[in-house]
Amino acid sequence: MRAARKFLTLAVVQMVFPMIKSKLTTKAQTTIPQPVRAALRLKEGDELAYEIEADRVILTKATAALADDPFVTFSEWEGEADRKAYAKL
Numbered sequence: 001m002r003a004a005r006k007f008l009t010l011a012v013v014q015m016v017f018p019m020i021k022s023k024l025t026t027k028a029q030t031t032i033p034q035p036v037r038a039a040l041r042l043k044e045g046d047e048l049a050y051e052i053e054a055d056r057v058i059l060t061k062a063t064a065a066l067a068d069d070p071f072v073t074f075s076e077w078e079g080e081a082d083r084k085a086y087a088k089l
Contacts, residue, residue: 022030040061047062
């Protein structure tokens with residue numbers, strides 16, 4: 001009787017999600033689609049964080065540290081001249 005050999009073959013499955021879209025209203029508002037809310041585990045009252053990278057925006061659920069600092073997203077005043085100008089305020 002021959003010893004049987006078993007080979008385990010693993011297939012890499014890459015999940016491809018369709019593009020999720022929403023419309024912008026005249027007041028610059030949009031509804032976050034349910035699949036996005038589910039993926040981020042968002043509930044009423046949660047805050048969102050936006051990160052701009054070139055031609056993309058990354059939307060995440062804001063952590064407590066980000067939500068507590070209202071200036072965390074402002075980077076226009078991070079230059080050396082700005083630090084000198086506002087150092088004594």
